[in-house]
Amino acid sequence: MCTAYPGRAMLIANLVYNHWHETELERWLSDHDIPYPTPADRKDLENLVKSNWDSKVSQPYNDWSTPQLQSYLKSQGADVKAASESNKDSLLKQVKGYWTESADSASNAYGSVKDWIFDSWTDSQLKAFLDRHGIPAPQPRKRDTLLASARQNYDSIAKKSNEYSSYPGSWLYETWSESDLKEFLDERGVPVPQPSTRDKLIASVRRNSRLASLNLKETTASASSSAKSATESLSDALLDSWSDSQIKEWADRNGIKVPQGSKRNELLALARKHRASLTGDGVASSVSSGFGAASTKAGNEYAKATDDAQLKAEDAFHMAVDTWSDSRLKAFLDARGVPVPQGGKRDELVKQVRLNKHKAATGYSAWTFDTWTVDNLKKYLSSQNNKAAKKAGASREDLQKAAQDSYSSASKAGGSRYASVTSYLAASTDAAKDTTFDSWSDSELKSYLDSYGIKTYQGSTTNELKAMARRNAQYFRHGTNTPGATIFTRFQNGAQWVLDQLKIGAASGRKEAEKSADAVKEAGTTATHRAGEAKQRASDKAKEEL
Numbered sequence: 434m435c436t437a438y439p440g441r442a443m444l445i446a447n448l449v450y451n452h453w454h455e456t457e458l459e460r461w462l463s464d465h466d467i468p469y470p471t472p473a474d475r476k477d478l479e480n481l482v483k484s485n486w487d488s489k490v491s492q493p494y495n496d497w498s499t500p501q502l503q504s505y506l507k508s509q510g511a512d513v514k515a516a517s518e519s520n521k522d523s524l525l526k527q528v529k530g531y532w533t534e535s536a537d538s539a540s541n542a543y544g545s546v547k548d549w550i551f552d553s554w555t556d557s558q559l560k561a562f563l564d565r566h567g568i569p570a571p572q573p574r575k576r577d578t579l580l581a582s583a584r585q586n587y588d589s590i591a592k593k594s595n596e597y598s599s600y601p602g603s604w605l606y607e608t609w610s611e612s613d614l615k616e617f618l619d620e621r622g623v624p625v626p627q628p629s630t631r632d633k634l635i636a637s638v639r640r641n642s643r644l645a646s647l648n649l650k651e652t653t654a655s656a657s658s659s660a661k662s663a664t665e666s667l668s669d670a671l672l673d674s675w676s677d678s679q680i681k682e683w684a685d686r687n688g689i690k691v692p693q694g695s696k697r698n699e700l701l702a703l704a705r706k707h708r709a710s711l712t713g714d715g716v717a718s719s720v721s722s723g724f725g726a727a728s729t730k731a732g733n734e735y736a737k738a739t740d741d742a743q744l745k746a747e748d749a750f751h752m753a754v755d756t757w758s759d760s761r762l763k764a765f766l767d768a769r770g771v772p773v774p775q776g777g778k779r780d781e782l783v784k785q786v787r788l789n790k791h792k793a794a795t796g797y798s799a800w801t802f803d804t805w806t807v808d809n810l811k812k813y814l815s816s817q818n819n820k821a822a823k824k825a826g827a828s829r830e831d832l833q834k835a836a837q838d839s840y841s842s843a844s845k846a847g848g849s850r851y852a853s854v855t856s857y858l859a860a861s862t863d864a865a866k867d868t869t870f871d872s873w874s875d876s877e878l879k880s881y882l883d884s885y886g887i888k889t890y891q892g893s894t895t896n897e898l899k900a901m902a903r904r905n906a907q908y909f910r911h912g913t914n915t916p917g918a919t920i921f922t923r924f925q926n927g928a929q930w931v932l933d934q935l936k937i938g939a940a941s942g943r944k945e946a947e948k949s950a951d952a953v954k955e956a957g958t959t960a961t962h963r964a965g966e967a968k969q970r971a972s973d974k975a976k977e978e979l
Contacts, residue, residue: 500624758884
């Protein structure tokens with residue numbers, strides 16, 4: 434953990450926000466839920482920012498919820514022990530151990546937000562931002578050029594829009610939909626504000642953008658280091674397996690002059706000097722560019738495999754929702770805050786569900802309890818002093834309805850009552866998910882499937898019922914998104930895929946690659962079968978070139 438002199442950090446911070454407009458000072462205070470008097474003079478606002486700066490900017494983790502602390506530790510590859518998962522103090526201590534940004538660095542960063550605020554934007558969001566403000570698309574339209582163009586034009590865009598740019602307002606996110614804002618928070622394990630408004634969503638995204646930038650850079654650096662190591666390992670493995678004549682042939686083909694009479698050690702030294710051409714220039718750098726693996730031949734195959742798997746997933750989702758009951762279709766839309774079509778005709782409902790297939794159910798809602806066990810429901814109701822928890826003979830459906838009614842009532846009431854509910858859910862939701870359907874009886878499983886309009890047949894085994902329930906519950910909760918696929922795991926998966934191709938290429942050849950493909954086939958679904966075949970093709974192409 435990095436430390437810094439508090440006095441120095443505060444001096445830097447003063448130099449930063451002393452130049453902010455009053456509107457930006459108020460915006461920063463609002464973003465961090467710090468009340469301020471209205472009207473207030475500039476000095477009062479500055480003093481409020483000053484007194485809260487260190488805890489909110491230099492050590493933001495002190496305000497994180499338990500799920501946020503867990504999410505951060507997992508993004509750092511930390512082993513979050515079961516005993517400490519619900520212990521906030523223990524989690525906080527672990528986070529402090531992993532935190533690397535100094536107070537000076539954190540304060541300095543706010544001297545030029547344009548240098549990092551775009552880091553966590555997708556390519557399409559960067560393009561939309563530039564298009565919205567009439568900035569010609571850079572050519573070629575690679576991520577690096579999009580980022581450079583956004584940063585270079587940031588100040589002039591703000592000036593033309595008559596907006597402040599030191600701590601930017603909602604104008605920066607004009608091209609983001611509410612779904613984009615929620616997705617940004619979901620991917621980073623940040624609770625979506627409840628009840629959510631566009632302004633609250635933007636405030637939460639803005640407040641977490643610095644951390645998103647830091648995490649992405651750390652992940653990129655780690656992937657780059659792994660890729661470099663794998664490339665070097667691959668080169669050594671290949672060279673050790675080649676004969677002297679093969680090394681000479683390779684050198685000749687690549688225009689590398691081999692001195693006459695060179696001994697094997699000299700040949701190996703010469704080849705290692707030019708090792709980059711063994712695997713293709715810049716494999717490590719392409720990985721470190723952040724989803725840039727698609728620019729390599731292996732990366733293109735990964736992209737194709739991923740796209741193919743996604744198409745398969747979407748087909749499976751469409752087939753599933755075609756069988757759902759009208760009430761379940763309406764519930765899918767309701768859980769995402771999507772208005773249910775007037776009249777509620779089935780064709781319109783299915784159409785709207787398909788249009789919103791990429792949206793995960795965000796935050797908490799009455800549908801949070803959809804897959805909770807009897808035990809979990811009773812515990813929740815007891816925490817809310819609800820009599821239904823002690824009702825003898827209550828079915829799971831009865832308890833679920835009571836929990837949903839309790840949540841809806843607290844949501845409408847707001848204030849401390851709603852805060853108490855969301856606090857309980859934050860600490861319990863993951864535990865409830867971990868054992869979904871494991872302890873359910875056959876009758877409970879059949880009743881759950883019946884809520885989807887799915888008929889079960891006599892003779893269906895418990896495992897078959899559980900599989901159907903899990904599949905439809907996943908579609909209902911996540912749409913076509915992969916649960917738990919945060920932006921960091923998606924990045925790491927892409928990078929790891931490329932590294933796997935390098936390792937396979939360095940092995941004894943087709944035999945090792947076939948083992949890898951067989952493992953994928955045994956473990957995966959139909960969609961990942963196709964991805965495995967694409968991986969095999971990429972490996973074969975790489976070996977042919979080598």
